[in-house]
Amino acid sequence: MDLSDLVYEAVKNSFEAGASKVEVEVDSSDGLIHFSIDDDGDGKFPDDPFSLDVSTKGENRGKGLFFIRESSIDASISRSGGKTHLRFFLKGSAEDFKPEDFLAPALNMGLDVVLVLKKNGKEAVRLDEGTWKGLDFSKGSDLSLLRRLVIKRSKEWLN
Amino acid sequence: MAKLTLAGLREIREREAKKIGKREIHGRDVHVIVAMGTSGIQSGAKVILNYIADIVEEKGLDNVIITQTGAFDGVVEPVVQVYSKALGLVSYQGVDKDTAKKIVEETIIGGKILEDKKIEIKDGE
Numbered sequence: 001m002d003l004s005d006l007v008y009e010a011v012k013n014s015f016e017a018g019a020s021k022v023e024v025e026v027d028s029s030d031g032l033i034h035f036s037i038d039d040d041g042d043g044k045f046p047d048d049p050f051s052l053d054v055s056t057k058g059e060n061r062g063k064g065l066f067f068i069r070e071s072s073i074d075a076s077i078s079r080s081g082g083k084t085h086l087r088f089f090l091k092g093s094a095e096d097f098k099p100e101d102f103l104a105p106a107l108n109m110g111l112d113v114v115l116v117l118k119k120n121g122k123e124a125v126r127l128d129e130g131t132w133k134g135l136d137f138s139k140g141s142d143l144s145l146l147r148r149l150v151i152k153r154s155k156e157w158l159n
Numbered sequence: 160m161a162k163l164t165l166a167g168l169r170e171i172r173e174r175e176a177k178k179i180g181k182r183e184i185h186g187r188d189v190h191v192i193v194a195m196g197t198s199g200i201q202s203g204a205k206v207i208l209n210y211i212a213d214i215v216e217e218k219g220l221d222n223v224i225i226t227q228t229g230a231f232d233g234v235v236e237p238v239v240q241v242y243s244k245a246l247g248l249v250s251y252q253g254v255d256k257d258t259a260k261k262i263v264e265e266t267i268i269g270g271k272i273l274e275d276k277k278i279e280i281k282d283g284e
Contacts, residue, residue: 005200012195063197105195105208108227140191140223144216147209 001067003033003092004101009064010037010086011106011113017041017084022111026097027118028157032073033092036085043084049077094119094158100150103127107137107146117157124157189223189267194238196230204237207259211239214263223267231280240280241266251276 001009007024014022019041027034050069068088069075075088099115106113117125127150135142193199193208208225215223231238235253239262242248249272251262258276265271 001201005205008200008205009197012197067197067201101205101209104212105205105227108208108225138224138226139221140212140215140225141219141221143209143212143225147212 001071002101003090003097004099006068006071006088007035007037007097008102008105009068010035011039011102011111012109013064013086014039014041014084015106015109015111017043019084020112021114022106023114023116025116025118026094026099027121028092028094028097029118029120031091031093032089033094033097034087034089036087038083038085040083043079045077045084050075099127099154100147103150104137104143104147107132108143110137117154119157125153127153189220190242191223191225191262191267192228192240192242193225194229194231194234194236194240195227196236198230199236199238202236203255207237207239207254207256210256210259211263214260215267218263218268220263220267234278234280238278238280243267243270245270246272250278250280252278 011022011024014037017039019039022037022039025036027036050065052063052066065075065077068086072088072090075086077084077086079085094117099117103113103115112129115127116123131153132146132149135146137143137146191211193204193211195204195208208227212225215225230236237254238250238252239254239259240248240250241262243266246266249266251258251273253276254262258273261273265273
């Protein structure tokens with residue numbers, strides 16, 4: 001699984017927890033890439049949510065967080081202020097992450113997503129509803145337009 | 160012939176509205192459904208969804224709706240389903256980029272089923 005797969009897994013969990021809004025922050029600094037995913041879902045998770053096949057969603061579920069932790073140097077999940085906070089980081093750089101790859105399917109699910117791309121803790125790019133205003137995410141053609149839009153904006157993060 | 164009551168008229172109207180609603184969804188648009196459970200993601204389903212969206216845009220197919228569903232059991236992922244008025248629901252398994260391109264060109268545009276990739280998925284599976 002690549003980095004956009006891991007973020008998509010996290011966002012899918014948010015959707016399945018009933019979230020309507022997800023904030024994804026990605027910070028590339030000193031050879032590490034940090035992911036912070038906050039959502040307004042119901043935040044019910046078992047004692048060790050990162051264990052394989054441990055899930056509140058039924059049998060044969062519970063692989064997403066496991067893969068996130070297996071891929072990361074460290075990962076944590078917590079709850080405060082009515083939001084669930086997932087944090088994980090691993091070796092990598094901005095060039096290793098393709099935000100357009102997870103964003104199109106995430107918006108297709110009907111989630112309100114805010115994506116903030118940072119470099120060394122400083123915000124470089126913010127993508128939100130204003131960025132993709134007017135696009136219909138159920139339409140295949142608009143999903144592709146979204147991807148091209150995000151690729152273009154992401155270049156500001158890479159430079 | 161007995162007169163229809165208001166309740167009877169309402170019932171007929173609701174029944175017909177449901178039918179019309181179904182025709183509008185399935186008659187006007189092609190519906191592509193990509194199975195995006197974790198196992199599907201591991202097998203490349205996200206890549207396939209994005210690739211199908213790109214081909215749809217490239218070919219100017221403005222009537223194609225794409226949605227996502229969870230994983231199916233006992234299939235080779237990635238799984239892609241296509242609903243069209245002409246063919247009904249067709250399910251494909253083991254969809255790679257080549258197959259995804261063929262699905263758009265031959266099934267969605269051409270109205271043909273790719274028999275070597277087709278599987279039967281029953282409702283509720």
